[in-house]
Amino acid sequence: MKIVSAQLRNFRNHTDTELEFKTATNVLLGENGQGKTNVLEALSYLCLTKSFYAANDSTVIQQGKEFFDIRGTLLLDLGTELDIRVVYDAALKQRRYFIGQREVETFSSVIGKYPIVILSPENSSITFGTPADRRKFMDLVISQSSKIYIDDMLEYRRTLRQRNKILAEAARKKMFTGGDEISLAPWTESLITRGAKIILKRAQFFKEFSPYVSNAYASIVDINETPMVEYEPQIECSPDDSVAAIEERCRCALEQKRSDEIKTGTTLVGPHRDEVAFSLNGLRLRTFSSQGQHKTFLIGLKIAEFFYLKERCTETPVFLLDDVFSELDERRSTRLVSFIENLAQTFITTTTESVFHNALVWNGEKQKIFIRNGSAVSAKEAAIA
Ligand SMILES: Nc1ncnc2c1ncn2[C@@H]1O[C@H](COP(=O)(O)OP(=O)(O)OP(=O)(O)O)[C@@H](O)[C@H]1O
Ligand SMILES: [Mg+2]
Numbered sequence: 001m002k003i004v005s006a007q008l009r010n011f012r013n014h015t016d017t018e019l020e021f022k023t024a025t026n027v028l029l030g031e032n033g034q035g036k037t038n039v040l041e042a043l044s045y046l047c048l049t050k051s052f053y054a055a056n057d058s059t060v061i062q063q064g065k066e067f068f069d070i071r072g073t074l075l076l077d078l079g080t081e082l083d084i085r086v087v088y089d090a091a092l093k094q095r096r097y098f099i100g101q102r103e104v105e106t107f108s109s110v111i112g113k114y115p116i117v118i119l120s121p122e123n124s125s126i127t128f129g130t131p132a133d134r135r136k137f138m139d140l141v142i143s144q145s146s147k148i149y150i151d152d153m154l155e156y157r158r159t160l161r162q163r164n165k166i167l168a169e170a171a172r173k174k175m176f177t178g179g180d181e182i183s184l185a186p187w188t189e190s191l192i193t194r195g196a197k198i199i200l201k202r203a204q205f206f207k208e209f210s211p212y213v214s215n216a217y218a219s220i221v222d223i224n225e226t227p228m229v230e231y232e233p234q235i236e237c238s239p240d241d242s243v244a245a246i247e248e249r250c251r252c253a254l255e256q257k258r259s260d261e262i263k264t265g266t267t268l269v270g271p272h273r274d275e276v277a278f279s280l281n282g283l284r285l286r287t288f289s290s291q292g293q294h295k296t297f298l299i300g301l302k303i304a305e306f307f308y309l310k311e312r313c314t315e316t317p318v319f320l321l322d323d324v325f326s327e328l329d330e331r332r333s334t335r336l337v338s339f340i341e342n343l344a345q346t347f348i349t350t351t352t353e354s355v356f357h358n359a360l361v362w363n364g365e366k367q368k369i370f371i372r373n374g375s376a377v378s379a380k381e382a383a384i385a
Pocket of ligand 1: 030038059
């Protein structure tokens with residue numbers, strides 16, 4: 001897939017910005033705070049129905065405006081063009097998503113259809129942050145390639161909320177009644193059946209995903225650094241296990257933790273407690289690695305994500321690289337750009353062109369877009385600024 005064009009109205013600091021894109025590389029250039037990242041965020045609305053940040057609609061609508069409206073044209077791998085539109089009405093607090101003339105009712109049905117791989121400064125939490133940050137990364141990759149996983153996750157989260165509500169209430173009363181027991185039982189059953197499927201899918205995902213990470217790493221780093229990604233489920237699991245076997249283990253673990261759950265008022269067993277471990281040359285990344293190594297590892301994960309999704313989605317993903325060069329030395333930056341630009345359509349934001357001196361040959365398929373004060377301007381105007 002390629003993104004052919006986009007029009008942003010009342011979106012962040014873009015009041016009315018029209019952009020035409022090239023099929024290979026689009027470099028968004030401009031000083032800090034001018035609206036480069038905002039363009040990528042608008043593209044994520046087009047492809048995923050939402051922001052790649054945690055940002056909600058009321059934050060991204062231009063301050064004081066009543067609506068935002070993002071339109072875009074996608075060129076699918078088979079050559080069809082598709083118009084996408086995302087409109088948000090502030091008064092109604094309602095976001096609507098259209099493919100051509102057809103309004104999409106269920107946003108989750110769009111996930112994985114128009115895949116994008118995003119690398120933004122927020123992503124540093126994947127390697128630096130908490131287990132929850134790593135689970136989020138894993139869930140996002142699996143979700144883009146498996147509709148069943150999305151459904152299981154949505155149902156699991158709902159189950160977890162309901163189950164926690166009952167447990168919290170029991171903890172508050174300092175009493176667990178027969179009535180609580182009866183209302184908890186179906187949620188416990190759902191936790192076990194959905195949870196086991198999620199755990200198994202994650203175990204299978206990591207088996208498939210790890211070779212992609214090793215290959216990706218080798219393509220951007222020329223020295224000998226061996227990355228490793230490992231799934232560390234709370235409930236023991238191997239990719240060849242049966243769902244029934246995992247369910248049984250979950251059931252046993254829940255029974256063991258039963259009194260603790262009532263005491264703490266929260267669900268203590270399940271895939272929401274899983275961890276993902278990253279290491280470099282056998283050492284835990286979080287504890288031992290430098291900033292540049294973290295960043296390189298993250299890029300390795302993202303390139304792995306690209307290949308993983310490319311083979312599983314119907315469309316080739318598009319790369320959105322936000323501020324990717326900070327913390328990378330010139331050699332790694334140059335190598336990264338020349339590697340990625342051969343894979344897919346790429347959008348790169350940066351404040352400085354210097355990194356492209358050796359890496360890019362500007363031709364008909366590549367362009368610089370200058371962004372200043374919420375508008376796309378000509379190179380000449382940008383130079384005057
Ligand atoms: N809802 C909003 N309404 C109006 N302006 C907004 C809104 N949200 C953000 N902005 C403005 O957008 C600008 C930031 O844009 P953006 O994050 O895209 O900058 P950038 O070009 O990526 O900068 P940097 O190089 O620092 O990353 C800021 O000036 C901010 O005030
Ligand atoms: Mg930015």
